[in-house]
Amino acid sequence: MLRENAAPRWHIYPDNAEISTRLATAVTRIAAEAIARRGAFHLVVAGGNTPRAAYARLPTLGNDWQRWHIYHGDERCLPVEDAERNSVMLEDTWLSQVPIPRTQIHHIPAEKGAREAARIYAEVLPRQHFDLVLLGLGEDGHTASLFPDHDWGRDKHTPATLAIFDAAKAPAERVSLSAWRLRQTRALFFLVCGAGKQNALRAWLQNAAIPAAAVGSDADVWLDKAAWPEMLPETQ
Numbered sequence: 001m002l003r004e005n006a007a008p009r010w011h012i013y014p015d016n017a018e019i020s021t022r023l024a025t026a027v028t029r030i031a032a033e034a035i036a037r038r039g040a041f042h043l044v045v046a047g048g049n050t051p052r053a054a055y056a057r058l059p060t061l062g063n064d065w066q067r068w069h070i071y072h073g074d075e076r077c078l079p080v081e082d083a084e085r086n087s088v089m090l091e092d093t094w095l096s097q098v099p100i101p102r103t104q105i106h107h108i109p110a111e112k113g114a115r116e117a118a119r120i121y122a123e124v125l126p127r128q129h130f131d132l133v134l135l136g137l138g139e140d141g142h143t144a145s146l147f148p149d150h151d152w153g154r155d156k157h158t159p160a161t162l163a164i165f166d167a168a169k170a171p172a173e174r175v176s177l178s179a180w181r182l183r184q185t186r187a188l189f190f191l192v193c194g195a196g197k198q199n200a201l202r203a204w205l206q207n208a209a210i211p212a213a214a215v216g217s218d219a220d221v222w223l224d225k226a227a228w229p230e231m232l233p234e235t236q
């Protein structure tokens with residue numbers, strides 16, 4: 001389980017391609033361990049563009065798909081087939097190509113509106129800890145759909161899901177797992193690529209109050225060289 005006061009571990013790789021290869025292998029390993037120990041693998045996936053290549057690699061690896069359970073960290077309130085939805089990206093890059101039982105793929109019903117979708121999704125989430133949570137990092141330090149200057153639901157026993165109506169990145173209406181629920185996991189990985197993420201990473205390293213930092217103590221942060229803020233020594 002995650003420790004409250006542990007610092008994130010920064011892992012720098014050359015580029016998104018290298019991270020994607022390594023990440024897909026790591027997810028496969030963690031899944032196999034979870035299935036061997038507990039009979040199932042409960043994974044929360046990140047949306048956005050950064051994890052696309054990693055997801056696209058997963059179907060090429062030998063996984064026991066029948067035991068996988070997929071949840072989202074967040075979703076944008078758009079029509080079901082909208083290309084900007086995280087569920088559409090996930091289906092296109094990965095899920096449509098593997099035999100995970102459809103009853104074990106839990107898309108957020110964000111087309112119903114944020115409030116209703118958040119209510120429904122809170123009932124869908126498992127009672128136990130997740131095995132692995134994957135998260136991204138926005139240019140402003142947001143993660144999942146937890147944005148700066150909002151309530152991120154960090155306190156113990158806050159609701160597991162939040163309805164968001166004024167996200168700083170379109171669309172404004174979204175559903176997100178709360179910071180507290182995202183941390184109910186055995187492992188937490190962030191994926192961060194591209195120079196556009198340098199400011200957010202700098203803020204995180206300087207202990208600024210951004211959502212990623214609130215969620216990410218004891219996380220493993222996988223980043224490419226372009227994302228690592230200039231002027232800071234590299235770490236591994």
Ligand SMILES: O=C1O[C@H](COP(=O)(O)O)[C@@H](O)[C@H](O)[C@H]1O
Pocket residue numbers: 046047048049050051073074075076086135136137138139142143144145169
């Ligand atoms: O809006 C979102 O942004 C973040 C970061 O996305 P990226 O395209 O910069 O990788 C993402 O993690 C989140 O799931 C998404 O809804």
